[in-house]
Amino acid sequence: MVDRRQLIGGALAMTALPATGWTQSAFSSRRITVQTRGEGADLILIPGLASTAAVWTGAASRLDDRCRLHMISVRGFGELAPQANSEGAIMTAVSREIIRYITEQRLDRPAIIGHSMGGQLGLRVASDAPRLVGRLMTVDSSPFFAALISPQATARDVEPIAQVAYQAIQFLGDDALVARSRQMGVELGGASDALFSTMGWQGGDRRVLAQSLYEVMTIDLRARLPIISAPVTVTYGWSANESSPRSRTDSLFRGAYARLRTPATFERIEGAEHMVMIDRPNQFIAAVNRFLG
Numbered sequence: 001m002v003d004r005r006q007l008i009g010g011a012l013a014m015t016a017l018p019a020t021g022w023t024q025s026a027f028s029s030r031r032i033t034v035q036t037r038g039e040g041a042d043l044i045l046i047p048g049l050a051s052t053a054a055v056w057t058g059a060a061s062r063l064d065d066r067c068r069l070h071m072i073s074v075r076g077f078g079e080l081a082p083q084a085n086s087e088g089a090i091m092t093a094v095s096r097e098i099i100r101y102i103t104e105q106r107l108d109r110p111a112i113i114g115h116s117m118g119g120q121l122g123l124r125v126a127s128d129a130p131r132l133v134g135r136l137m138t139v140d141s142s143p144f145f146a147a148l149i150s151p152q153a154t155a156r157d158v159e160p161i162a163q164v165a166y167q168a169i170q171f172l173g174d175d176a177l178v179a180r181s182r183q184m185g186v187e188l189g190g191a192s193d194a195l196f197s198t199m200g201w202q203g204g205d206r207r208v209l210a211q212s213l214y215e216v217m218t219i220d221l222r223a224r225l226p227i228i229s230a231p232v233t234v235t236y237g238w239s240a241n242e243s244s245p246r247s248r249t250d251s252l253f254r255g256a257y258a259r260l261r262t263p264a265t266f267e268r269i270e271g272a273e274h275m276v277m278i279d280r281p282n283q284f285i286a287a288v289n290r291f292l293g
Helices: 003-006 053-062 091-104 118-130 156-173 174-180 191-194 206-218 222-227 245-258 281-293
Strands: 032-037 043-046 067-074 111-117 135-141 232-239 265-270
Touching: 032 091, 043 053, 043 091, 043 118, 053 067, 053 281, 067 091, 091 118, 091 206, 111 118, 111 281, 118 135, 118 206, 118 222, 135 281, 156 206, 191 245, 232 245, 232 281, 245 265, 265 281
Parallel strands: 043 067, 043 111, 111 135, 135 232, 232 265
Antiparallel strands: 032 067
16 A cells, blocks of 8 residues: 555645745734635635645645635644644634634635545534535545444543543654554544544644544534535545445445535545545545535
C-alpha cells in the first residue's frame, strides 16, 4: 500500500500555507487562520484532525478558477502555535470563529467542504447559523464517528476509548497512538482509518491533538441534523471488495445522516480511504463539481 504521507509531499509537511499564490486573510483570530485565492462564489475548505489547509492544495488548484477559496487551518495543528486552543474545548470555539469569519467578511451563503473533523465543524456551522450556509459537503465525516463502528453506539460507550486515546497522545505522541492502538485495546474495526489515519501527518501541539481527537470521538451531532437547512452532500471512500471494511460504508453513512431535514446526496468514491481528495483526486473533483452545480 502507498504511504499517503508521501502523497502529501515534503513541500506540504508541517506547514499551514498550502502553496504560493495565496493571500493571508486580515481576519484576526486566536483559533484559526484563513488563506484565500481565486474568484467566484465563496467556498470554505476545512481540514481534518492534525491537518492544515495544505491537504487541500491539489483540490484547490482545480477549483480556484470557479470559486473564491477560503482555506481554514486550526491553530495547534502543523506548525501553527495553539494560542487560544491551548485551553478548554476546541470544536465549539473553532466553529464560532468560522461563523464570525463568514459574518465579518460578508460572505454570501458560502459553500463549505469539510474533511473528517472539518466535516463535523461544517455540520456545527450549518446547524448553529443555518441562514449563513449555502451548501455543505462532508468528506469521510460522520456526525458521530462511533456510529461508523456500530449504529447503536453512544457517547458513553466510546468514552473509555477516547480517554485512552487522549492520554496516549499526551504522553506517547500521535505516532505512538497509531502504532499501539490495537495493543491498547482500541479496536475500531472498519472505522479505524476514519479516526486515526491522519494522525501524525502534520502533527501539532500534543494538547490540541489530544483534545480534538477526544471531542471528535465523543461528540454526537446527530440531534443537530434536523436544524440544518442547507443541502448536504456526503462523500466517502468505498470498496467493491466485500472483504474490505469500506464495502459497508454505504449503509453506515446513510444511517449516520438519516435525521437530516432534507435527505443528503451521497457520493461514494471507489478506491478511496479516509483522505478521499488525495486518494482519488479526479473522482473527488468530479463530485465537488456536482456539489457546486
